[in-house]
Amino acid sequence: MNHPKAYGTFIKRGENTYRTSAYIQWGSSEQSIGACLLLNPGSADFHKINPDLNVILNTLFRAKGEIMTDPTMKQLILLIEGIYGQLQPIAGRFHIYNLFNLQNPKSIHAIDLFEALVHSGEYDITESLISLNELQTHPWILTGWGIEQKVSWKNLEKIKDIWLNLIRDSRVPTFGKKHKTYNNYYHPCPLIPTHRSHMLTDLLSLYKQKFSIQRFPTYAARPNLLNEANLLEECDQYQLGWFRSSTNPESILKGFSHLHIKENYKLRAYQYSDGANGNGVVWAIPVNMDLPPANECECLEEHFLIAPKPAFALDDCMQVIDGDKSPISYLQASVAFHDIHEFGAFWHGTSWGRDVILPINEGENADKYQWKMIEDEPATLEPHFYYSNLGNPTIVFHTINDIGTVTMNRYVHTFSKSDYTLRVERTCIATAGGGIIF
Incomplete structure (x- = not known):
């Protein structure tokens, strides 16, 4: 049986004890399986x-090691086992x-x-904060610092806002049981011990709502906005080899309602023609720059057609694509990624263009294939969305x-947790x- 153990790091200043870190460990893996943000350390020592x-x-004023699990830790253990119970053994x-490190079992x-x-x-209000990099190692964060509040608790509100801003910057997904009126969890x-099982049920339900698979109908993967494809002025006449495309690749993004291009950037493309065959390459460049002629650029030897790349272009055009971080925005970004990477493709240059996203609708002869x-x-x-074990959309x-x-x-x-760059x-x-x- 994989029994969890709790560990903590403590310091003592004057009459007060501060727990500066704590975690519950299953097995020997150091990988994070989650995190929580609570009010202050309780009675675990x-x-x-x-x-x-x-x-x-009490002699050296700092110590770390295994500690007893207090009621809060025991409740968190039940939560983790409820979340990952199907993936035994948990590791x-x-x-x-x-929010602050002062140890005291009485919250008020x-x-x-x-x-x-x-x-x-005597206490630095930011003492409990961690680095953004550490925060981003967690797949998710449970917020639950309690719902008590007083007008006089101004520093508590300050550190709460600082933590919330840090979590927003990290883009790590969060959940918690929120108060109906206040921004407290x-x-x-x-x-009251008899209320703990109900709270556990509520938290497990909230976790499943947030992190379970969200499915989409096939049509959700298609562009859902009409837009006109305006021809570009900084282009070249059609020719063999590489040349500047007159078609604006931004039209791909403008077809998706949950995506947009970041301010100060634009997308532009080079077209490649080899008779009846074609390909293209799309670059993100500063909005105040023009795409130079292909013969004025360095060529990418690793590209199968040795594509031209301006010196000021970003390596990945997905870096300038942004959205509202909703599940459907990631579905739209997935399709946009493939459309962008097959921009300008025709005949033998086509691959993604022949992909049909499943399931096929009735009337489209869905049963014509005998699959091996x-x-x-x-x-x-x-099509479906979920957060990975590491918290990646x-x-x-x-x-x-x-x-x-x-x-x-x-x-x-x-x-990525921080933007719309992706691995496929x-x-x-x-x-x-x-x-x-063909």
Whole structure:
């Protein structure tokens, strides 16, 4: 049985003890399996489990090691086991952060003392903060500092806002049981023991609402806005080889209502022609710059057609694509990514252009293929969104492509936590004989 253990780091200043870090450990992995932001450290200490460390704390004024699990930690253990119970054995660390580090089991007394210590200069209000990089290592954060509030608790409101801004900057997804009126979240472990099971049920439900798979109908993967494709002035006449395209690749983004291009940037493209075949390459450049002629650019030797790239272009045009961070925005960004990377493609240059996102609607002869499965049939065929174990927004959809051999393919798009750059993994999961030949 994989029994979790709790660990903490403490310092002592004067009569007060501060817990500067704490986590609950399953197994030996140091990977984060989640985190929470609570009010302040409660009663968990060394006394019963490790009395020698308590002696060290009182003599050297700092100590760290295994600690007893207090009621809050026991409730958090139940929460983690409820979330990851199907993935036994659980392995990793659940980190516990607090708005302030002062240890005190009575929350109201703790807040009053915290306010007094900050006012006297004995406590730095930002002492509990962690780095943005550390915050981004967590797949999710549970917010639950309690719902008590007083007008006099001004420093508590300040540190709460600082933490919330840090979490927003990290883009790490959060959940918690929010008060109906105030911007406060119920503590995960109510003082009344009989209320704890109900709170656990509520938190598990909120987690599932936030992080379970969200499915989309096929039409959600299509552009949903009409826009006119305006021809560009800084272009070249059609010719063989590389030349500046007269078509604006921004029209791809303008077809999706949840996406936009970041201010001060624009998208421009080069077209490649080889008789009846064609390809293109799209670059993100500053809005005040023009795309230079192809022969004035360095060429990318690693590109299969040795594409031109302006010196001032970003390496990845997805860096300038932004959205509202909703699940559907990531679906739209996944499709836009493929459309951008096949901009200007025709005839033998086409690949993604023959992909049909599943499931196929009735009346489109969905049963015409006899599939030979390479992998098991997908449990969820519809396009869907979820957060990965590391907290990355992820979109999965399946397609049929009939070029050469008819294939069923799984596309997994794993997005950065901070922007819409992504990593794409394509896997052929089934075949159905010969397809079309251009």
